[in-house]
Amino acid sequence: MDANDAAEPLHGTDEEAIPVLRVADAAEAARWYARLGFAVQWEHRFERDLPAFVEVARGRVRLFLSEHTGDARPDTLVYLRVADVDAVAAEFGVPVEEAPWARETELRDPDGNRLRVGSPAP
Template identity: 80%
Template sequence: MVEEAIPVLRVENAATAVAWYARLGFVQQWEHRFEPDFPAFVEVARGPVRLFLSEHRGDATPGTLVYLRVRDVDAVAAEFGVTAEEVPWAREIELRDPDGNRLRVGTPLE
């Protein structure tokens, strides 16, 4: 087992969130509901990077910020129609998912 931290992001609609995160290269791994009409709790992954997306009202706070370090921020920027900016440590973009969670995506400078 690999030890890791997995951010939990609050979402209103897991299916909508999963589709948005797919644009970032994430793939749904599984979905759990205690009952068919209960809120969803979903894991998405991009290689070894994992996020939990939760419809549960007590989980997380909308507007959370997650930093994603990727190999090619310019490819991600192109997918979302934005331009990466250079800061002292990386080339970065900032995105907001449909629920207002912020994702800062960057490629470290060499």
């Protein structure tokens, strides 16, 4: 495989990495992520009373929220690059920090997962 092959879709599908975040209550977590502009795409349970596995998306950005023990660990850090970090910070009432590479803020979801949200520096 050369560098050009890496950019080509695999079997008609774009390649991507999708972080899996451990959550205690997927419905509660999905409501929290909705404040960041994410919407539920689908939910799966093997049976009605078993843990949920949910996909949320914001444009082309997707996250998996899993109630399954062992899928991921709380306190995971995900970096989310957005066009307007100030709008996110205003929604959550948190400050924006200036870094040489971006303007950033950090949030914690109800399960302790960390989201560092940033807009590239001009």
